[in-house]
Amino acid sequence: MEEVQRKELVCIGCPLGCAVTVELSGGQVGKITGNTCPRGAEYARKELTDPRRIVTSVVQVEGGELAVVPVKTLAQIPRAKVMDCVGVLKGIRLQAPVHRGDVVVENVCGTGVDVAATGEVERAR
Amino acid sequence: MKKDLVVIGGGPAGLAAAVAAREAGVEDLLILERDTRLGGILNQCIHNGFGLHTFGEELTGPEYAARYVEKAKALGIPCSLDTMVAELSAIPCAGPGEAKVAVTALNRQEGLFAIEARAVVLAMGCRERPRGALNIPGSRPGGIYSAGTAQRFVNIEGRMPGRQAVILGSGDIGLIMARRLTLEGARVKLVAELMPYSGGLKRNIVQCLEDFGIPLRLSTTVVEVRGRDRVEAVVVARVDQRGKPIPGTEEEIPCDTLLLSCGLIPENELSESLGAAINPATGGPLVDESLETNQAGVFACGNVLHVHDLVDYVSEEAAQAGRRAAAWLQGGLPRAGRRIAVCAGPGVRYTVPAFVDPARMEERQAVRFRVDNVYREGVLEVAFDGRVVERRRKKVMAPGEMEQIFLKKAHLEQVRELGSVQISVCPN
Numbered sequence: 001m002e003e004v005q006r007k008e009l010v011c012i013g014c015p016l017g018c019a020v021t022v023e024l025s026g027g028q029v030g031k032i033t034g035n036t037c038p039r040g041a042e043y044a045r046k047e048l049t050d051p052r053r054i055v056t057s058v059v060q061v062e063g064g065e066l067a068v069v070p071v072k073t074l075a076q077i078p079r080a081k082v083m084d085c086v087g088v089l090k091g092i093r094l095q096a097p098v099h100r101g102d103v104v105v106e107n108v109c110g111t112g113v114d115v116a117a118t119g120e121v122e123r124a125r
Numbered sequence: 126m127k128k129d130l131v132v133i134g135g136g137p138a139g140l141a142a143a144v145a146a147r148e149a150g151v152e153d154l155l156i157l158e159r160d161t162r163l164g165g166i167l168n169q170c171i172h173n174g175f176g177l178h179t180f181g182e183e184l185t186g187p188e189y190a191a192r193y194v195e196k197a198k199a200l201g202i203p204c205s206l207d208t209m210v211a212e213l214s215a216i217p218c219a220g221p222g223e224a225k226v227a228v229t230a231l232n233r234q235e236g237l238f239a240i241e242a243r244a245v246v247l248a249m250g251c252r253e254r255p256r257g258a259l260n261i262p263g264s265r266p267g268g269i270y271s272a273g274t275a276q277r278f279v280n281i282e283g284r285m286p287g288r289q290a291v292i293l294g295s296g297d298i299g300l301i302m303a304r305r306l307t308l309e310g311a312r313v314k315l316v317a318e319l320m321p322y323s324g325g326l327k328r329n330i331v332q333c334l335e336d337f338g339i340p341l342r343l344s345t346t347v348v349e350v351r352g353r354d355r356v357e358a359v360v361v362a363r364v365d366q367r368g369k370p371i372p373g374t375e376e377e378i379p380c381d382t383l384l385l386s387c388g389l390i391p392e393n394e395l396s397e398s399l400g401a402a403i404n405p406a407t408g409g410p411l412v413d414e415s416l417e418t419n420q421a422g423v424f425a426c427g428n429v430l431h432v433h434d435l436v437d438y439v440s441e442e443a444a445q446a447g448r449r450a451a452a453w454l455q456g457g458l459p460r461a462g463r464r465i466a467v468c469a470g471p472g473v474r475y476t477v478p479a480f481v482d483p484a485r486m487e488e489r490q491a492v493r494f495r496v497d498n499v500y501r502e503g504v505l506e507v508a509f510d511g512r513v514v515e516r517r518r519k520k521v522m523a524p525g526e527m528e529q530i531f532l533k534k535a536h537l538e539q540v541r542e543l544g545s546v547q548i549s550v551c552p553n
Contacts, residue, residue, distance in 0.1 A: 012328040016521045036520070053332065056172045056185055057308055058280055068283035070171035070187050079336065086308045100191060118171065119187040 004030065009047055013039040020044045052076035055085050056118070059104055064096030064121035071104050072118050077111040084109045096123045129454050130154035131228050131242040133210050133395065136165020137436050138427025138443040139248035140193035145447030146246070147200045151454060155240070156197070156204035157230055163197070163204065164190030165250055166273070167436065169280045172301055174328070178437035189436060208232040213399040215420060216241065225422040226399065244422040244450045247396055247410065248443060251389040251428040253298075259387055261293075263350030266357075272298040272386035279305055287382025291359050292316045293347045295323040295330075296525075297434065299386025304333035313337075314378055317345040317361050319368055322499055324388075324525040326434070347383065348375060356381050389432045399423060406475035407431040413461060414481040414490050415449035416442070421460075424450050431477050431493070434527055438493070445487075459485055465537065470508070470549025472496055474524070481546070483537040493529045494548055496522045502553040505530070510544050522550065 005024040023030035032041045058068035105115040135158030170186030212229040224241035231237045253271040275286045295318040303313045349360035363374040391409040401410040401418040409430040410418040426446035427439045452458040464480040476494045500522045507515040
């Protein structure tokens, strides 16, 4: 029989911030307690099995009126790949102009998610 | 130059106010913005989470701003960028329909110029509490920035403020910057918070600090800054219940950067130059249900009125200011008559608006307020002249999250000689 592990986390669904306790055995989510609503259980399950985040950062732009343009992943990516994703973005040099929605990296770190510009940088005058 | 409506500030509040005023039929209006582009502080808030209420999706700051900039463009609303307003003054003895406010502004093209405005929307936003207001002892080395300044460096200018940082204050900007600096390769050693609770959103504590293992120490402050030319270390100490450092709890933390995220102050020098009465609890003008200040034809909205946590509410409030300014210009807003005071009772720090006139109000009026402490299972009470008319149990209320209730015009009109509406919190 697998040992039951207890993980504690704080739900971010609302300002209440319930302290949710999750029982884990063999990587399987068991009993969830401490949540006051179903969203708390769903959040805890997702956080423990497949935590994901939207990543926002900036990318260098050459020849632009500004030195960087803001970007975001177009969907959430696994939390474990956040730093790798930012590392990839650091290596990129774009040429101005850059427009909102321009895809900057396709399929970043093999996540199947693209990174796109969220702002505009025109050519330097 | 004469204008029907001048909107001061082209951030989220100014944009939403201008759009609403134009949609309500105001043709002759102008936005004055001191930056070289519209959008205000949203341009440097590159993280996501904006617009969930307004657009039903999570946008980044620049994307949220762009939605409103595009609306303003589509409506052909003129704006003067890179233009600083130096002074607002009331035009004495202005008759009905005449210009009420003299706006003195300057820019590179026109130099110093004046606009006579029939109505004004104040939308100048707020600024960060500076170090000078925090009384941190020690030397004055480089490397001490407000969190927003650091945010501008990193997100707009593409520069890093330092490599090893301590952040004082756990408001949302401080938390967001803790993550931002970490992603950019700096090490954030500690976020220190004077209060026994964080002023930031739960989500930010989890996703900006816990995700990266950044420690948050509550009831802790910076008591000394060490270093001559550049910050070399800060000394933190625990504080007692009154916020005084406890001797013997000091700890030196080596770092090259100290970021301050210690609150925002509405920027009301212009409002004051006009003679607008200021509410000491908010730092913003005292307004009525139409968001009109004590100066006729002058409206206020957004962070210049009171500091918001969600831009969605800024847009909503500003749209109301724009609509009411339009009504005022079109003669559809009767002069303020009978005023019912809206007061902050026990547990509530302030309310906006501070007065309502049932004859002028829209069918439903939001009253926004903040509580003075964390209340679990507290009861929110609305009382008319001391008589409780509404009780609502709330699972949790915190100073960091703005609350709102709605007053109904029909309800207020039913009560004869109503003098005050009081909002208070009864602890559990």
